[in-house]
Amino acid sequence: MKKILVVGLGLIGGSLAMALQGFEDFEVVGAVRSQSTYDKAAARRAADRLTFDPAAELPGADVVVLCQDPAGIIGFLQEHRDRFKPGCLIWDVCGVKTAMMEAAKCLPDGADFIGCHPMAGKEVSGIDNAEATLFRNTHFIVTPGPRSTREHLDLLRRMAEHCRFGDVIETTPERHDEMIAYTSQLMHVIAVSVCDNDELFSCQGFEGGSFRDCTRVAALDPAMWTQLFILNAPALSRIAAQLEERIHQYRTAIEAGDREALNAMLARASGRKKQINLERARGDDVRPSF
Amino acid sequence: MKKILVVGLGLIGGSLAMALQGFEDFEVVGAVRSQSTYDKAAARRAADRLTFDPAAELPGADVVVLCQDPAGIIGFLQEHRDRFKPGCLIWDVCGVKTAMMEAAKCLPDGADFIGCHPMAGKEVSGIDNAEATLFRNTHFIVTPGPRSTREHLDLLRRMAEHCRFGDVIETTPERHDEMIAYTSQLMHVIAVSVCDNDELFSCQGFEGGSFRDCTRVAALDPAMWTQLFILNAPALSRIAAQLEERIHQYRTAIEAGDREALNAMLARASGRKKQINLERARGDDVRPSF
Numbered sequence: 001m002k003k004i005l006v007v008g009l010g011l012i013g014g015s016l017a018m019a020l021q022g023f024e025d026f027e028v029v030g031a032v033r034s035q036s037t038y039d040k041a042a043a044r045r046a047a048d049r050l051t052f053d054p055a056a057e058l059p060g061a062d063v064v065v066l067c068q069d070p071a072g073i074i075g076f077l078q079e080h081r082d083r084f085k086p087g088c089l090i091w092d093v094c095g096v097k098t099a100m101m102e103a104a105k106c107l108p109d110g111a112d113f114i115g116c117h118p119m120a121g122k123e124v125s126g127i128d129n130a131e132a133t134l135f136r137n138t139h140f141i142v143t144p145g146p147r148s149t150r151e152h153l154d155l156l157r158r159m160a161e162h163c164r165f166g167d168v169i170e171t172t173p174e175r176h177d178e179m180i181a182y183t184s185q186l187m188h189v190i191a192v193s194v195c196d197n198d199e200l201f202s203c204q205g206f207e208g209g210s211f212r213d214c215t216r217v218a219a220l221d222p223a224m225w226t227q228l229f230i231l232n233a234p235a236l237s238r239i240a241a242q243l244e245e246r247i248h249q250y251r252t253a254i255e256a257g258d259r260e261a262l263n264a265m266l267a268r269a270s271g272r273k274k275q276i277n278l279e280r281a282r283g284d285d286v287r288p289s290f
Numbered sequence: 291m292k293k294i295l296v297v298g299l300g301l302i303g304g305s306l307a308m309a310l311q312g313f314e315d316f317e318v319v320g321a322v323r324s325q326s327t328y329d330k331a332a333a334r335r336a337a338d339r340l341t342f343d344p345a346a347e348l349p350g351a352d353v354v355v356l357c358q359d360p361a362g363i364i365g366f367l368q369e370h371r372d373r374f375k376p377g378c379l380i381w382d383v384c385g386v387k388t389a390m391m392e393a394a395k396c397l398p399d400g401a402d403f404i405g406c407h408p409m410a411g412k413e414v415s416g417i418d419n420a421e422a423t424l425f426r427n428t429h430f431i432v433t434p435g436p437r438s439t440r441e442h443l444d445l446l447r448r449m450a451e452h453c454r455f456g457d458v459i460e461t462t463p464e465r466h467d468e469m470i471a472y473t474s475q476l477m478h479v480i481a482v483s484v485c486d487n488d489e490l491f492s493c494q495g496f497e498g499g500s501f502r503d504c505t506r507v508a509a510l511d512p513a514m515w516t517q518l519f520i521l522n523a524p525a526l527s528r529i530a531a532q533l534e535e536r537i538h539q540y541r542t543a544i545e546a547g548d549r550e551a552l553n554a555m556l557a558r559a560s561g562r563k564k565q566i567n568l569e570r571a572r573g574d575d576v577r578p579s580f
Binding site for chain 2: 119120121123138139141167169176178179180182183184186187188189190191192193194195196197199200201202203205206207208209210211213214215216217218219220221222223225226229230233236237239240241242243244246247248250251254255257259262263265266267268269270272273274276277
């Protein structure tokens with residue numbers, strides 16, 4: 001029997017360990033650090049087997065999935081670089097990819113590191129909130145390294161299919177980080193910026209769906225998002241500056257009472273959004289790529 | 291039998307006419323302008339009776355509900371000011387209230403205008419998308435005028451209850467406009483600003499729930515939102531400037547790689563959001579006020 005070692009059983013790692021059980025002829029081993037997580041993972045049968053000692057499992061692991069926070073993944077690669085099984089596949093789940101591909105350069109030639117980003121999540125964290133169905137119909141983004149083999153990419157696709165991801169998107173780490181700065185990190189910057197307003201506690205009774213939707217992700221884990229933002233600073237900073245500029249343009253038109261300019265800006269942006277909605281309805285966007 | 295005249299059967303007016311049917315001993319009459327809306331409203335039985343001539347109905351209408359766009363409501367009040375039945379209740383559904391209360395000053399003493407804002411909506415408009423259930427569990431905000439009677443406020447609450455609103459919030463027009471600038475108008479400014487980025491069409495495959503949620507309301511009606519933004523320019527401009535400033539603070543910390551400052555900002559904002567979520571879960575926020 002082959003072995004998948006999932007390191008870190010938080011929300012994503014715990015959910016992956018659950019979703020990966022029963023995949024082909026692999027045993028799923030979950031590595032935890034605290035007794036509390038061990039007990040919860042055991043009670044929920046989050047993995048086929050649990051361990052406190054990932055180092056002891058590494059020489060026999062055909063697949064290693066790194067699910068710690070960004071600093072934890074980077075530290076693990078450095079600390080255990082010589083313990084990985086030659087020819088194994090290593091993948092991570094971190095929301096930034098350039099920095100992870102960079103960190104993986106410390107690995108010996110025989111270890112194939114493929115950056116991954118399961119675009120699933122919740123506003124709550126930890127094994128308590130993990131579930132095998134977390135990944136259904138979400139994107140699984142993959143950034144292969146220069147030495148990644150077709151065999152490993154195929155294996156990764158089969159694992160993604162087993163976890164019921166909606167599709168697998170293969171791209172470069174740089175492109176991933178630019179896109180994610182726009183589609184995910186900026187949404188978190190917006191949500192916390194909106195919540196950091198004096199009116200947050202006085203506006204109750206006046207919120208509609210748009211306010212709840214926009215602020216939902218503000219209940220984030222500060223330590224993890226500090227890491228993610230700083231590891232992707234150039235791309236995030238660029239896109240945040242563009243947003244500031246756009247909001248400023250709207251504000252200028254509103255303050256000037258310039259109906260014509262405002263109407264033109266709103267027509268342009270809403271037209272773009274309607275076009276995207278139409279394309280989605282027609283199914284022109286992402287197709288499952290299995 | 292008494293009479294409610296609903297003027298304008300778009301998404302909100304059409305839904306209100308549907309939801310109000312069967313209210314006490316009132317007949318619901320819907321006033322439309324186009325044959326196309328007439329036919330659709332007739333086919334869907336959107337009202338007990340339909341008319342192209344609201345002026346002819348006004349002298350016999352005990353309640354008049356103005357559901358046009360903002361300029362349409364202001365124009366209607368001015369054009370028909372002397373046709374309203376003495377002692378009648380007039381209410382509107384516009385998303386800004388100070389400007390509407392101001393416009394209603396043209397009415398004679400016997401007409402009681404109460405500003406209203408049903409906080410319900412969709413990203414699509416028109417009678418085609420109207421439905422009687424649109425208002426369930428949403429906020430119904432009410433800004434009484436200086437001459438509003440207790441009897442009319444009670445009548446309005448009973449209508450809101452009949453339409454299954456979640457609660458009725460009574461406030462001043464000024465407070466309404468400040469709150470709505472934050473909880474609704476700003477969310478629309480954010481959504482269009484995010485969509486007006488070159489990456490919108492290239493980011494497909496990288497969007498998670500936060501992107502879909504934040505941009506949902508960008509598919510707006512440009513003409514109507516131009517009116518709403520300009521009618522509430524001072525409050526919206528103030529809150530948009532605060533958002534620009536907050537995003538700029540995040541960007542500055544990210545560009546400087548200042549982990550400590552960034553972590554402190556994220557901890558503060560996410561803590562506020564978590565507190566709000568907890569209060570909601572405990573039911574400390576808005577209670578149905580029937």
